[in-house]
Amino acid sequence: MAHVFKRSPKQPKARSHSIPGLNMGGLRVLSLVPAALALSSPSHANEYAGYLEKPNIPVLQAIHAVHPSTGPRIWQFRKESSIVLVLGTIHPLSESLSIDTRGMEAAISASDAVLTSPGVAIANHGGVFRSLMLWPSIRKLKLLEDDRTLRDALSDADYTRWAELKHRYHLRGTNVERMRPMYAAWKAHDAALRLAGVRTDSPVSNVITQIARKHRTPIVNARFTLPIRSAKQTILNFHIDPGSDYRCFIDATSSLQPWLEHVDEIGRAWAEGDIEASALRNAPSPPSRCWVRLTNDAIASTVNLDLDVQSRTHWVKALRSASLQHRVVFTTLPLEDLLDSKGMAAVLIEEGYIADAGTFFGDQLPPPKHDREGS
Numbered sequence: 001m002a003h004v005f006k007r008s009p010k011q012p013k014a015r016s017h018s019i020p021g022l023n024m025g026g027l028r029v030l031s032l033v034p035a036a037l038a039l040s041s042p043s044h045a046n047e048y049a050g051y052l053e054k055p056n057i058p059v060l061q062a063i064h065a066v067h068p069s070t071g072p073r074i075w076q077f078r079k080e081s082s083i084v085l086v087l088g089t090i091h092p093l094s095e096s097l098s099i100d101t102r103g104m105e106a107a108i109s110a111s112d113a114v115l116t117s118p119g120v121a122i123a124n125h126g127g128v129f130r131s132l133m134l135w136p137s138i139r140k141l142k143l144l145e146d147d148r149t150l151r152d153a154l155s156d157a158d159y160t161r162w163a164e165l166k167h168r169y170h171l172r173g174t175n176v177e178r179m180r181p182m183y184a185a186w187k188a189h190d191a192a193l194r195l196a197g198v199r200t201d202s203p204v205s206n207v208i209t210q211i212a213r214k215h216r217t218p219i220v221n222a223r224f225t226l227p228i229r230s231a232k233q234t235i236l237n238f239h240i241d242p243g244s245d246y247r248c249f250i251d252a253t254s255s256l257q258p259w260l261e262h263v264d265e266i267g268r269a270w271a272e273g274d275i276e277a278s279a280l281r282n283a284p285s286p287p288s289r290c291w292v293r294l295t296n297d298a299i300a301s302t303v304n305l306d307l308d309v310q311s312r313t314h315w316v317k318a319l320r321s322a323s324l325q326h327r328v329v330f331t332t333l334p335l336e337d338l339l340d341s342k343g344m345a346a347v348l349i350e351e352g353y354i355a356d357a358g359t360f361f362g363d364q365l366p367p368p369k370h371d372r373e374g375s
Contacts, residue, residue, distance in 0.1 A: 088335035112326030181249035222318035
């Protein structure tokens with residue numbers, strides 16, 4: 001059964017007859033409210049660790065899986081009697097992409113728990129924000145200091161390129177001219193995706209949540225919550241290196257168009273589970289979202305925390321706990337991590353899990369939950 005991810009109601013398409021969300025056998029799945037900077041969705045979670053990735057990653061044995069019966073590829077990892085099913089995800093996705101979700105539903109229905117991807121949330125005054133940049137106090141820090149504008153902050157050549165981006169992506173208003181370079185790149189990023197008919201959010205996470213609720217599969221939140229005890233002190237100590245800010249602008253604006261030129265073929269190969277496709281193997285790097293990393297690190301540094309370490313440690317702890325309580329756990333990781341045995345896919349291997357060579361979830365289904373519960 002193929003489904004089409006539509007734009008959410010807050011971003012209406014020109015065709016008024018289109019219906020937002022997915023329809024899976026009568027189950028209505030509404031689109032996520034756009035949160036382009038959220039780190040909690042499957043495809044967004046490891047973007048946090050993607051910018052300025054630490055060098056000297058050990059070379060690990062390649063992970064293999066066979067073609068899935070339906071939909072995107074789902075890897076099967078084993079450690080003694082514990083099984084972890086991992087859906088490889090990509091971001092961004094075209095709004096018009098048709099995706100068969102039956103494989104996801106089969107995997108989640110056979111799982112005892114769903115573990116969220118690594119990510120970060122912020123807790124302040126009793127409120128929890130699933131994106132640090134949605135924290136209201138951070139909004140005032142998006143602007144350049146001393147009434148400076150991008151014309152002051154960028155070189156003549158880079159400002160000329162910025163002016164071209166503004167025209168191409170229909171960015172209007174004076175506020176964007178007063179933004180830090182990396183946040184101006186964020187505005188260009190979102191405008192470009194919307195203009196190209198590409199989602200700025202990740203609908204896969206919402207689909208997973210709805211399927212889990214349908215099958216009464218518990219969801220384990222593996223995101224690290226960053227405690228902010230003093231918003232005022234955090235803002236006073238908030239600092240982003242101007243050089244990193246500038247480099248982020250360059251990275252984000254230069255990586256945008258190459259991906260958009262191939263987004264349809266990349267999405268189709270992913271949706272069909274064809275990980276050997278040239279579109280995936282030779283895909284350009286996804287559009288950089290470096291402003292997320294820089295913002296997170298700036299906030300975390302005010303409380304002397306390393307979010308790379310905290311996010312990874314918290315996720316591993318949640319994985320261990322979930323695996324002790326549940327035989328089969330479903331989760332998501334970026335497809336590129338699974339293809340290259342890096343990131344949190346490497347962490348799974350470090351934890352002693354082995355990818356079943358030549359085995360994809362669906363070839364050897366775990367026993368149904370009700371059978372295990374009755375044993």
